[in-house]
Amino acid sequence: MGVREWVRSLYELVYPQPALCPLCGIRVIPDGLPICVDCVNKINPAVYQLRLLRYQGYALSYYHDYLKQLLYEIKYQNRYDYAVALGEVLGAAAKEQPGLEKIDYFLPVPLHQERLKKRGFNQAEAFTVGMNRVWPHPVYKAIRHKPTEPQSELSPKERLENLRDAFALTEPALVKGKRFLIIDDIFTTGATFYSLADLINRYHGIPIGLFIAKSG
Numbered sequence: 001m002g003v004r005e006w007v008r009s010l011y012e013l014v015y016p017q018p019a020l021c022p023l024c025g026i027r028v029i030p031d032g033l034p035i036c037v038d039c040v041n042k043i044n045p046a047v048y049q050l051r052l053l054r055y056q057g058y059a060l061s062y063y064h065d066y067l068k069q070l071l072y073e074i075k076y077q078n079r080y081d082y083a084v085a086l087g088e089v090l091g092a093a094a095k096e097q098p099g100l101e102k103i104d105y106f107l108p109v110p111l112h113q114e115r116l117k118k119r120g121f122n123q124a125e126a127f128t129v130g131m132n133r134v135w136p137h138p139v140y141k142a143i144r145h146k147p148t149e150p151q152s153e154l155s156p157k158e159r160l161e162n163l164r165d166a167f168a169l170t171e172p173a174l175v176k177g178k179r180f181l182i183i184d185d186i187f188t189t190g191a192t193f194y195s196l197a198d199l200i201n202r203y204h205g206i207p208i209g210l211f212i213a214k215s216g
């Protein structure tokens with residue numbers, strides 16, 4: 001380390017630099033928030049209750065352009081840091097939501113091994129890492145044992161067919177009577193959610209959905 005770098009690191013030790021927002025990388029984060037106020041406003045978190053057929057479900061916001069862009073970058077540009085920051089916002093909002101007081105486990109929707117290898121990480125798991133910073137819960141892991149087609153290219157009926165028996169539970173004995181918060185990025189038709197929720201229900205657990213965005 002040169003003298004100049006040494007002096008600079010000493011200076012930063014004595015005068016800590018304010019943390020920059022992990023989403024925009026420009027503005028400073030106020031105390032107690034995971035991201036800057038501008039990015040909070042752009043995400044516009046509100047926690048909407050979804051109208052589901054059989055289960056309870058919530059979404060942090062609409063699938064607006066800013067979230068679309070963030071979720072795209074998380075998935076296809078390897079922005080693990082964005083996913084964790086978004087998870088922290090999700091956790092902070094959800095923990096205040098009536099109906100979500102007694103959660104036993106976070107259950108991130110699993111990716112199949114092949115998809116995981118291609119992407120590098122599971123975005124739903126990265127959300128739970130952020131959520132656990134502000135709202136700690138044990139994470140329950142399920143398995144996706146069928147390499148499913150990308151859902152976006154399928155009709156609603158094909159989606160359900162595609163997801164039949166796609167998931168398995170790692171510790172079914174733990175499930176009975178417990179409340180599982182199933183976490184995913186977008187709620188569209190709910191085919192993925194129902195497939196996993198029905199499985200939890202079959203083992204007498206209580207599934208509840210929590211999504212970053214609801215589409216439509």
Ligand SMILES: [Zn+2]
Pocket residue numbers: 021022023024025026027035036037038039
């Ligand atoms: Zn920001």
